[in-house]
Amino acid sequence: MTTAAIGPIVAEIAGEGFPVVMLHGLGGTTNMYQPQMPALASYRVIRLDLPGAGRAPLPDLPARIETITDAVRSALHGLGVVRAHFVGHSMGTLICQRLAAENPGLVASLVLFGALAEPSDAMREGLRNRARLARSGGIADIADQIIAGALSSHTREHLPAAVAFVRESVMRQNPEGYAWNCEALAKATAVDPRRIGAPAALITGDADAVSPPHVARALADAMRGAQLSIVDRCGHWAPIEASQESSRRILDFFHRVEREDSGGRRQFGR
Numbered sequence: 001m002t003t004a005a006i007g008p009i010v011a012e013i014a015g016e017g018f019p020v021v022m023l024h025g026l027g028g029t030t031n032m033y034q035p036q037m038p039a040l041a042s043y044r045v046i047r048l049d050l051p052g053a054g055r056a057p058l059p060d061l062p063a064r065i066e067t068i069t070d071a072v073r074s075a076l077h078g079l080g081v082v083r084a085h086f087v088g089h090s091m092g093t094l095i096c097q098r099l100a101a102e103n104p105g106l107v108a109s110l111v112l113f114g115a116l117a118e119p120s121d122a123m124r125e126g127l128r129n130r131a132r133l134a135r136s137g138g139i140a141d142i143a144d145q146i147i148a149g150a151l152s153s154h155t156r157e158h159l160p161a162a163v164a165f166v167r168e169s170v171m172r173q174n175p176e177g178y179a180w181n182c183e184a185l186a187k188a189t190a191v192d193p194r195r196i197g198a199p200a201a202l203i204t205g206d207a208d209a210v211s212p213p214h215v216a217r218a219l220a221d222a223m224r225g226a227q228l229s230i231v232d233r234c235g236h237w238a239p240i241e242a243s244q245e246s247s248r249r250i251l252d253f254f255h256r257v258e259r260e261d262s263g264g265r266r267q268f269g270r
Contacts, residue, residue, distance in 0.1 A: 025090025052177025
């Protein structure tokens with residue numbers, strides 16, 4: 001594995017093969033996809049710490065999803081990525097959707113966990129309040145709120161390691177960077193899903209309170225050829241809460257896309 005700092009983004013790159021780009025959500029880092037790495041061993045996996053998150057530096061940039069998307073696009077150009085599968089979680093799904101709409105040649109397929117369209121007015125206000133709480137020293141309180149509200153009751157009761165991971169992931173964030181990302185998400189606007197032509201798999205937990213199944217279903221219905229699947233006893237952090245099932249669904253979807261693509265041998269290098 002190699003690590004590269006490219007502008008406001010830090011990338012972890014492992015393996016060889018067709019690229020898979022993985023984008024975390026608010027409070028996440030590259031590590032949230034660590035459980036999926038064995039399943040993706042035949043790919044060149046590029047996991048990104050987005051601006052202000054994880055090991056990425058505090059951005060001297062406007063706090064907007066468009067800004068983050070531009071930074072991702074530039075980082076991938078710097079890494080020589082011209083086409084890839086994309087995997088996103090939560091806020092990362094907004095970036096994936098924007099890339100698919102604006103740069104269709106770059107996006108071979110999309111896997112979206114806990115997909116978002118755009119925040120409701122109540123969610124926008126909640127995110128602005130969370131940014132203020134982070135800056136006032138309340139990052140531990142935020143972590144506990146996320147555990148209570150974003151994970152399923154099954155996860156909280158039976159998967160203590162998953163709970164500990166999510167709590168640590170949030171608590172290790174730079175408070176200012178976390179607040180910046182809260183503000184970016186609070187301003188987010190939806191991409192017209194009809195502009196997305198890439199094959200897409202939307203995966204959500206049956207107990208996801210952040211992006212409930214009906215939200216994912218409406219988004220999947222609006223995309224051409226998108227499929228929706230529900231993970232039982234799972235909340236908003238499916239790659240952690242249901243890691244093996246998430247890995248299986250990602251790999252099954254990639255293989256299906258690659259089989260169905262008429263130019264698969266050229267496009268995917270298989």
